[in-house]
Amino acid sequence: MAHELVAGVFDSEERILAAARAARRAGLPIHDAYTPFAVHGLDRELGLEPSHLGVVCFRFGAAGLILTLGFQYWASTFDWPMNIGGKSLNASPALIPVAFELTVLFAGVGMVLWFLAMRGLSPVKKPALEALGGVDDRFVLALRREPGGPSGEALRRFLEAQGAQLVVDAEGS
């Protein structure tokens, strides 16, 4: 869904942090912020929930562990039992290295794919507010213009008062 946005461009992380804090206190609808690096603390100021990807990573890892242990056990004990030096067919310590490696593989790759899908990152995605330099050397705070909320002019004045060097109207998804 496209939103009508008013975006303020700041020149430092301190200014955008202060602006985000002030916007939150004033109860303004914050859409997102765009920064060249992860500005720590800004997520809290924007009121974002902590990432749940730890749980996702654990689940992928657990699935990898169960699948690979189960598969190795089935393959070497039932489907193709090989007598090697009279060792037990189910020599479980020997199954650990492969199970460990694939647990890590499932957890890592699964989590990354989940992250890309969740954030909609793909080669065809158009970056939001790219022209404002949020990936390079500017810090962009985007406020949403909502029906019944503060007017565009009020949001613009707010951002200017917070020290924004440039304020523009934009569209964002």
Next chain:
Amino acid sequence: MAHVLSSLRRPLIGGAKSYARVTEDICAPLEGRPTRAWYAAIAVSATALLIGAVAVTDQIWTGIGTWGLNKTVGWAFDITNFVFWVGIGHAGTLISAVLFLFRQRWRTSVNRSAEAMTIFAVMCAGTFPLIHMGRPWLAYWVLPYPNPMGPLWVNFRSPLLWDVFAISTYFTVSLVFWYMGLLPDLAVVARRAEGWRRRVFAGLSLGWDGSQKTWLHYEKVYLLLSGLATPLVFSVHTIVSFDFATSVIPGWHSTIFPPYFVCGAIFSGFAMVMTLMIIARKVMAFEDYITLAHIDAMCKITLLTSLIVALAYGTEFFMAWYSGNPYERFAFLNRFFGPYRHFFMGMMLCNVAVPQLLWSRRVRTTPWAVFAVSILINVGMWLERFVIITVSLHRDYLTSSWTMYHPTYIEVCTLVGSFGLFLTLFLLFCRFLPMIAVSEVKGVLHYAREGDGGPHGP
């Protein structure tokens, strides 16, 4: 917050840089024409690669009888190179993952190229077992896939199969980790590029826009990938060492191998990182980013791992004597006094004696001296693998099977080719991708810096 002010701390990045200046500096080698030095370097490395390619084609065409192997020495140059290159890769993951977990902010200037080094080194390593198979077109036989030959599955109890999973997982996770780190920087490069370069980089950056909602999850992904890559580093070389430790050959059958191999890997990897970084900072004018403090810090880690490796050598010798096993004792005396003693002496000199120079602060902060030390360590670590593998094999339990191994020119050319592959890939990386993590450097730009006029410079 990036501002940490204390008289005890020094800025991580030299010069009064602004965010825009950081982008300019790091993107400069990508956007201008290559320098003469770059052309000269790639000419040399591509020639080495070509020599290797011809040698590999010949040995696959004719068969691996072109090697100097015999009935006693069945593993020599190929597996030496394999273990050597896998080890080289480890410092990359250590810098990017372990130092990240330890909150070592200086890593931001070197992690990108160290990770690239990991990927290229693992690619070099992977080619050797592939060639060693003799019939590389059947390489997929090492994977467990449904097939009409049985049902026939691979032997999950063999350390050689563990290698397959360890190396391929290590390569995949390192590649994913590297690419994730590149995402924000690819967006920066795309924004500055034009024409087809813009389209390519925009596609590769996956629409990255620096959204805080994305950064929040991205940081979690990066942290968790670091957490996953750290035990992976230790597991990979541990598993490589199992190839030897689970056998009954004197000199191989040793419980100290896993930690000893891992430390050796980190030791050689850091030496290689320093070799490359010292050249890169000079050629690309990155002295403000890869400072003497970075080299100093890497030297300290190299010195520490050198001491651990020396301790491992000592422990091996002690256990050979203390175990009372005559075959084990002989294997170690043979290293000292046998026909390959020059290799052993070279290894001791390069891995134990030479790194002691790094106790001196003056040496640690003199780039050419560190460069010389790091080259010698690389030589020493290659010799170490040769000593462990070939020297342990050439005289086993039966004196009737004792023999000598001499590499053929095909094997030497393959080794040269692997260096060619590694350096060619690294030079292409320096040319086409940002060598320093732009977004991460911006995050530590103001560390311990005061009164420089703010982030947009004086």
